[in-house]
Amino acid sequence: MNIIYVKMFGNFNVTIDNEKILFPYNKVQALFCYLIINKECTREKLAGLLWPEEEENIAKKNLRNAIYKIKKAFNLEVLISPRKSTVMINPNIEIKTDIDNFLSNKDDLNTYKGHFLTGFYVKNAETFQTWVIETREHFQQIYTNRLKENISIEKENKNYNKVENYCKMLIKMDEFDEESYRELMKSLKNNNKCNKAVEVYHKLSEILNKELDVEPQPATKKLFNEILNEISLTNCSLKSKEFFFGRYEELKCLEAAYLKFKNEIQAKSILILGEAGIGKTKLKEKFLEGISQNDIFILETSCYPLEKDYILKPWNNIILKLSKIIRTTNISIPLSCENIIASFFPEFSKNYSGNLKLIESNNLKYEIIGNALGDILRIVSSHKKIMLVFEDIQWLDSMSLSLLNSILLSESKNIILICTCRNEYNEDLDKFMTSMNRYNKLNTLKLERLSHIETEDFIKKHYLTTICLKKWQIKYTARQKEIYSF
Numbered sequence: 001m002n003i004i005y006v007k008m009f010g011n012f013n014v015t016i017d018n019e020k021i022l023f024p025y026n027k028v029q030a031l032f033c034y035l036i037i038n039k040e041c042t043r044e045k046l047a048g049l050l051w052p053e054e055e056e057n058i059a060k061k062n063l064r065n066a067i068y069k070i071k072k073a074f075n076l077e078v079l080i081s082p083r084k085s086t087v088m089i090n091p092n093i094e095i096k097t098d099i100d101n102f103l104s105n106k107d108d109l110n111t112y113k114g115h116f117l118t119g120f121y122v123k124n125a126e127t128f129q130t131w132v133i134e135t136r137e138h139f140q141q142i143y144t145n146r147l148k149e150n151i152s153i154e155k156e157n158k159n160y161n162k163v164e165n166y167c168k169m170l171i172k173m174d175e176f177d178e179e180s181y182r183e184l185m186k187s188l189k190n191n192n193k194c195n196k197a198v199e200v201y202h203k204l205s206e207i208l209n210k211e212l213d214v215e216p217q218p219a220t221k222k223l224f225n226e227i228l229n230e231i232s233l234t235n236c237s238l239k240s241k242e243f244f245f246g247r248y249e250e251l252k253c254l255e256a257a258y259l260k261f262k263n264e265i266q267a268k269s270i271l272i273l274g275e276a277g278i279g280k281t282k283l284k285e286k287f288l289e290g291i292s293q294n295d296i297f298i299l300e301t302s303c304y305p306l307e308k309d310y311i312l313k314p315w316n317n318i319i320l321k322l323s324k325i326i327r328t329t330n331i332s333i334p335l336s337c338e339n340i341i342a343s344f345f346p347e348f349s350k351n352y353s354g355n356l357k358l359i360e361s362n363n364l365k366y367e368i369i370g371n372a373l374g375d376i377l378r379i380v381s382s383h384k385k386i387m388l389v390f391e392d393i394q395w396l397d398s399m400s401l402s403l404l405n406s407i408l409l410s411e412s413k414n415i416i417l418i419c420t421c422r423n424e425y426n427e428d429l430d431k432f433m434t435s436m437n438r439y440n441k442l443n444t445l446k447l448e449r450l451s452h453i454e455t456e457d458f459i460k461k462h463y464l465t466t467i468c469l470k471k472w473q474i475k476y477t478a479r480q481k482e483i484y485s486f
């Protein structure tokens with residue numbers, strides 16, 4: 001028995017026993033689709049629907065021809081005319097459609113893969129085209145109602161992840177439907193994901209601004225302000241956490257790179273690049289806040305402009321931290337390495353007697369120190385991965401840069417670098433970046449200035465936080481006064 005399957009949600013497709021059926025021209029497909037939905041129709045109506053501009057006898061002749069083409073495409077009597085004046089789908093042939101599946105199961109949310117007959121257009125057949133649009137809207141309405149029903153059920157159950165999912169499905173159907181965005185923002189807020197809700201608002205503003213040149217509706221703006229208030233209140237209650245705004249994409253990028261490194265998928269260092277004061281340090285700190293020192297050793301250091309001529313100076317902090325790790329975790333390192341490092345960084349080892357004579361030639365001396373440091377980092381990182389954090393790498397001396405480069409390239413699986421850098425030209429740094437890029441070991445995260453809308457939000461949010469803190473201070477001062485007057 002032949003199995004005919006017709007797909008009308010999204011792009012039209014029809015198969016017989018899994019073989020695709022092709023119709024010779026659009027009006028043949030239009031006739032087939034119309035009959036699949038309506039099952040039966042008079043010849044007169046069909047002729048008027050598809051050939052409105054033709055004389056009646058020509059239109060009917062065209063219709064006969066189209067019916068013939070459909071039967072020929074299937075090589076079956078899919079259409080019959082028990083009464084001469086009408087045409088109908090042969091009820092003795094089984095035809096399955098996605099529309100029937102969708103309509104017969106009230107809970108079905110998977111069959112609607114796109115709007116009814118997406119992109120299908122028939123020239124010179126206005127009434128037919130109106131029918132397509134009306135039918136499209138009809139099915140869309142059914143699907144939308146089902147999603148909305150599900151949203152209200154899952155909202156009752158506090159199943160916020162499901163609510164978010166359904167809202168996103170609604171937004172996919174109509175990217176300008178602000179009600180769906182509001183529902184999504186509310187759900188994210190209730191699910192303690194206020195930052196995500198802010199992100200959704202920004203996406204909506206961007207789409208509305210770009211496509212329609214309008215702003216979000218007052219109700220959406222009001223909700224957005226409530227969410228900002230909520231964030232500020234949270235910031236107030238967590239006094240230790242400093243005010244941080246936006247940079248969601250950048251944080252996501254840093255977190256993704258870290259997870260890949262931790263899970264051994266890929267190890268790529270990240271250079272946070274941008275003009276002075278753009279927020280490089282703030283972003284780096286926010287990112288480090290979310291990382292547990294149990295999973296990884298974080299070795300941080302900063303570079304300063306006046307130290308650019310002091311070779312290997314910024315490694316001092318790293319050496320100190322390393323020495324502490326080695327002592328507390330009992331990692332054993334070769335005595336020769338220990339002595340070489342201690343000859344240059346005396347804090348590294350208490351055992352160092354001070355009589356190791358390094359070769360006088362400076363470059364060779366630094367090379368030996370560099371190798372020893374590299375060896376120690378390798379040994380420590382084989383116990384637990386290491387993240388080196390260099391602040392303001394534009395001021396790192398060239399010897400340190402080449403040491404960093406060789407460590408990162410030779411031990412890239414277990415050591416990565418996160419660094420901040422001003423976007424000023426620097427020859428040594430340029431060489432470092434070129435070398436790292438050649439081996440695909442570096443991603444540059446360029447921080448841009450906040451957009452106009454973001455700046456407005458920043459001010460609002462910061463203002464609310466400040467007010468909140470002030471209120472807290474007032475209460476605190478009042479309490480102090482109470483205590484003292486007592």
Ligand SMILES: Nc1ncnc2c1ncn2[C@@H]1O[C@H](COP(=O)(O)OP(=O)(O)OP(=O)(O)O)[C@@H](O)[C@H]1O
Binds near residue numbers: 278
């Ligand atoms: N995302 C943010 N949220 C809140 N405050 C921020 C944010 N980004 C930057 N700031 C504030 O702006 C100021 C400058 O930021 P930051 O010190 O991070 O800039 P930078 O790019 O590291 O500058 P430099 O090149 O001078 O080191 C700081 O007071 C910081 O608290």
Ligand SMILES: [Mg+2]
Binds near residue numbers: 280281282420
């Ligand atoms: Mg900085």
